[in-house]
Amino acid sequence: MSHPSAFAIDLPADLLPGLRRGETRAFERLYRLFERPVYALALRMLGDADEAMDVLHDTLLKVQQGLHGFRGDAPFWGWLRRIAVNEALMRLRRRGRLPDSAPLDVVEIIDDTQLAPLRHAEAAQLERAMTALPDLTRSVLWLYHGEGCTHEEIAALMGRTPSFSKSQLARGTQRLRDLLARPLEPVHAP
Amino acid sequence: MHPEDHPLAAALRGLPLPTPPRDGWPRLAADLTRHRRRQRARRLLPLAAAAATGLFALLLALDTQRHVADPAAVIEPPRVASAGETAALDALIAESARLETLLGWIEADELDAQTLAIDIELTEQLGWIDRLLAEPDARPATLDVLWQERVYLLRQRYALGQQALLTSLPSTGDSLVSL
Numbered sequence: 001m002s003h004p005s006a007f008a009i010d011l012p013a014d015l016l017p018g019l020r021r022g023e024t025r026a027f028e029r030l031y032r033l034f035e036r037p038v039y040a041l042a043l044r045m046l047g048d049a050d051e052a053m054d055v056l057h058d059t060l061l062k063v064q065q066g067l068h069g070f071r072g073d074a075p076f077w078g079w080l081r082r083i084a085v086n087e088a089l090m091r092l093r094r095r096g097r098l099p100d101s102a103p104l105d106v107v108e109i110i111d112d113t114q115l116a117p118l119r120h121a122e123a124a125q126l127e128r129a130m131t132a133l134p135d136l137t138r139s140v141l142w143l144y145h146g147e148g149c150t151h152e153e154i155a156a157l158m159g160r161t162p163s164f165s166k167s168q169l170a171r172g173t174q175r176l177r178d179l180l181a182r183p184l185e186p187v188h189a190p
Numbered sequence: 191m192h193p194e195d196h197p198l199a200a201a202l203r204g205l206p207l208p209t210p211p212r213d214g215w216p217r218l219a220a221d222l223t224r225h226r227r228r229q230r231a232r233r234l235l236p237l238a239a240a241a242a243t244g245l246f247a248l249l250l251a252l253d254t255q256r257h258v259a260d261p262a263a264v265i266e267p268p269r270v271a272s273a274g275e276t277a278a279l280d281a282l283i284a285e286s287a288r289l290e291t292l293l294g295w296i297e298a299d300e301l302d303a304q305t306l307a308i309d310i311e312l313t314e315q316l317g318w319i320d321r322l323l324a325e326p327d328a329r330p331a332t333l334d335v336l337w338q339e340r341v342y343l344l345r346q347r348y349a350l351g352q353q354a355l356l357t358s359l360p361s362t363g364d365s366l367v368s369l
Contacts, residue, residue: 006207022226024219024302031215039210049211056210057218064222123205130202145199173198 005147006037007077038084044142045088059084129179141172282337289344296351312347
């Protein structure tokens with residue numbers, strides 16, 4: 001059974017009017033509702049807890065600044081998630097790990113529906129394998145599989161083509177399979 | 191295959207949701223308040239400027255009227271304030287200083303949005319009064335009006351702060367300093 005995106009939270013009816021009035025309590029309620037999904041998304045994309053906290057902070061600030069632009073014709077969570085993804089991508093760009101002009105479609109596109117199902121992997125193994133992926137590849141993989149974004153949506157978010165998203169997904173899926181197929185190194189205590 | 195049906199999607203979505211290592215709300219709340227204050231100030235600036243210009247024009251008109259009504263004033267040197275007027279002005283200045291001190295004592299850490307908006311408006315108006323008070327050629331009558339206005343605005347801010355402080359405190363039965 002597949003799990004829905006952790007972002008898929010419907011706002012209580014009275015929350016949006018409170019946010020529009022600039023009520024601090026309404027913002028705290030919003031923060032409590034979305035702190036884990038935003039933090040988790042940022043952590044998956046950036047792989048750094050402190051930066052993920054900054055993304056959480058900046059996302060909620062942007063929500064306040066852009067609230068007048070939210071028309072309400074789509075779910076609020078989708079709008080908030082888009083802001084969070086943009087914040088995380090901006091940080092990847094600043095790190096230089098999301099080059100503005102990466103070579104496109106360098107990986108042969110694999111139809112991953114033809115691949116055998118992944119072998120069962122413990123959550124910790126999967127987490128570690130994800131961490132070992134390049135930031136950009138991991139981000140595409142997470143947005144596609146973890147958040148259910150389409151290639152067109154990922155392309156729009158990253159300013160690339162859908163083919164780029166597909167090639168990154170294929171690369172990431174293959175790399176993840178390789179990582180999970182081989183015994184992983186033991187975890188050392190810090 | 192729909193991405194949600196992919197085994198990798200199920201595996202990734204099944205990962206435990208990480209919990210933030212610390213509570214980021216206090217920092218966010220402070221920044222949200224600061225941002226709202228800046229936004230509000232930007233919106234009010236043209237209004238405050240218009241209000242101050244109007245007040246200044248009114249004071250000038252009043253001052254001019256006094257001098258036109260009294261032709262002797264045109265040729266006489268600037269009138270020196272009488273001892274009574276000076277004492278009244280000194281009392282206003284002292285009251286203003288007292289209120290500033292009281293305000294420093296009761297300043298609340300966090301105000302709700304409505305109180306904050308009113309406080310920003312009052313602070314803006316005080317700023318314009320202070321700019322007018324800094325004018326080198328202000329006449330005694332003008333100074334008197336401006337200092338009265340300043341004391342009035344400070345009283346408003348004090349009452350607002352007192353109210354905010356009372357609502358943020360647990361009920362102890364103690365009363366705050368009253369004016």
